[in-house]
Amino acid sequence: MPIYAKPHLSLSDQVRHLSAQGLDCDPEASSIEALHDYGYYRLTAYTYPFRRLLLPSEPKDSAYQFRADDYLPGARLSEAAELARFDHGLRDKLFDGIAALELALRFQIAHVLGKRNPFGHTDQASLDGRACAEPAPHRVRARFASMFDFWIDEYGKLIDRAGGEDFIRHVxxxxxxxxxxxxxxxxxxxxxxxxxxxxxxRYDQNLIARRFGMSDGRQFHQWLVGLGVIRNHCAHHNRLWNRQLPHALAKIPPLTVKPDLHHLSNVAHRRKLYGWISVLAYTLRNYDNTSNWFRTIKTQLGKFPASNFVSLSVDVGFPAGWDGESLWNGAPSATRTLPTPV
Structure with missing residues (x-):
C-alpha cells in the first residue's frame, strides 16, 4: 500500500490543479475565495458528480473509486460553491426543525412518564421489562448486562455533564x-x-407517538433514531446533499399515519433525505398545527441550484411532483390546538 505523498498546495495552486483537470475555475478570484471558505476537500465533494464516470475497463485506485479525475465539459467550480451554500441553508433549516421536535419530545416524555412515576426514568418497574432486558449495544456489551444498565450509565453522564447548572445543584x-x-x-x-x-x-410509547400523528410507537422510535443521525450531521456541519444515510426509512403502514404521509410508500431512495425531511415535517405539523416549518423547508428546497449534473430527484431522493403533495401545501392554522389533553 503506497504512502500518501501528495504535496501541500497554495490556494492558487489548487485552482491551477482543478483547472488542469478540466474544471472551469473562472473567475480565479472567486474560486480562491470559495476554496478558502470551504476547504479543498469539502468543496470538491460537491464537484464529484461533475467528474466523468470510470469505464469498466479503466483501472481504479481503490474499490471505492467510481469516477475519473477529469471533469465533464461545462463543469464549473462556481456551481459547486452554489451547491455548498444551498446545503448550508438546508442544514440550518433541518436543525431548526429537529430542535423543535426535541423540545416537544422532552415535554412529552416528562409528562407521560412522570404521570406513571416521577422517577420512572431510573426505575425499571416503570419501564418496559422486555426492552430493558435487551442486550446492551455490542460495543459496550462487555460492560453492561442490559439496555437498562447501559441507560442508567448514560443518564448518569448526562446529569453529571449538567452538574454545574444551578437547577441541578439545587435539586x-x-x-x-x-x-x-x-x-x-x-x-x-x-x-x-x-x-x-x-x-x-408500549402504551406510553404509543401515547406519545400519537401526539405526533403516528400510532405505532416502535416505528416512531425508528424515526427518532434516523432524525438523530441527521441532527448530528447538521450539528457538525457535514454535507447532507447527496448523502446516503445509515438508516433506511422503513415502509410506513397506511393505517398508522394520516394521508399526508401515504405518498412515501412510493419513494424509492429510502436512505436519502426526502423521506426523513417528510416525516419531520409531518410530525411538526401534527404536533403544532400552527407550525410553519414545512413551508420554510419547502422554500429552501426551491433554492436548489439549476444544474446539468445534479438534481433533487437523483441526489436527494425527491420524487416527481413532491411539492404538489398535501404534506407541503395548505396553511398553518391561526389557532393553536394542543396535542396533549389539558
Missing part, C-alpha cells in the same frame, strides 16, 4: 440527589431522549 442538594423526570429531561440530548423513549412501556 440534588435538597432532595438527596434524586431528580424527577420533568427536570432530568432538561439535561438530555436528542440521543438520550430517543434512548429513554425506546425503554418506555
Amino acid at each position: 440534588r442538594a435538597k432532595y438527596q440527589g434524586e431528580v424527577p423526570v420533568w427536570i432530568a429531561v432538561e439535561t438530555f440530548d436528542f440521543g438520550g431522549l430517543a434512548r429513554l423513549y425506546s425503554l418506555l412501556e
Whole structure:
C-alpha cells in the first residue's frame, strides 16, 4: 500500500490543479475565495458528480473509486460553491426543525412518564421489562448486562455533564440527589431522549407517538433514531446533499399515519433525505398545527441550484411532483390546538 505523498498546495495552486483537470475555475478570484471558505476537500465533494464516470475497463485506485479525475465539459467550480451554500441553508433549516421536535419530545416524555412515576426514568418497574432486558449495544456489551444498565450509565453522564447548572445543584442538594423526570429531561440530548423513549412501556410509547400523528410507537422510535443521525450531521456541519444515510426509512403502514404521509410508500431512495425531511415535517405539523416549518423547508428546497449534473430527484431522493403533495401545501392554522389533553 503506497504512502500518501501528495504535496501541500497554495490556494492558487489548487485552482491551477482543478483547472488542469478540466474544471472551469473562472473567475480565479472567486474560486480562491470559495476554496478558502470551504476547504479543498469539502468543496470538491460537491464537484464529484461533475467528474466523468470510470469505464469498466479503466483501472481504479481503490474499490471505492467510481469516477475519473477529469471533469465533464461545462463543469464549473462556481456551481459547486452554489451547491455548498444551498446545503448550508438546508442544514440550518433541518436543525431548526429537529430542535423543535426535541423540545416537544422532552415535554412529552416528562409528562407521560412522570404521570406513571416521577422517577420512572431510573426505575425499571416503570419501564418496559422486555426492552430493558435487551442486550446492551455490542460495543459496550462487555460492560453492561442490559439496555437498562447501559441507560442508567448514560443518564448518569448526562446529569453529571449538567452538574454545574444551578437547577441541578439545587435539586440534588435538597432532595438527596434524586431528580424527577420533568427536570432530568432538561439535561438530555436528542440521543438520550430517543434512548429513554425506546425503554418506555408500549402504551406510553404509543401515547406519545400519537401526539405526533403516528400510532405505532416502535416505528416512531425508528424515526427518532434516523432524525438523530441527521441532527448530528447538521450539528457538525457535514454535507447532507447527496448523502446516503445509515438508516433506511422503513415502509410506513397506511393505517398508522394520516394521508399526508401515504405518498412515501412510493419513494424509492429510502436512505436519502426526502423521506426523513417528510416525516419531520409531518410530525411538526401534527404536533403544532400552527407550525410553519414545512413551508420554510419547502422554500429552501426551491433554492436548489439549476444544474446539468445534479438534481433533487437523483441526489436527494425527491420524487416527481413532491411539492404538489398535501404534506407541503395548505396553511398553518391561526389557532393553536394542543396535542396533549389539558
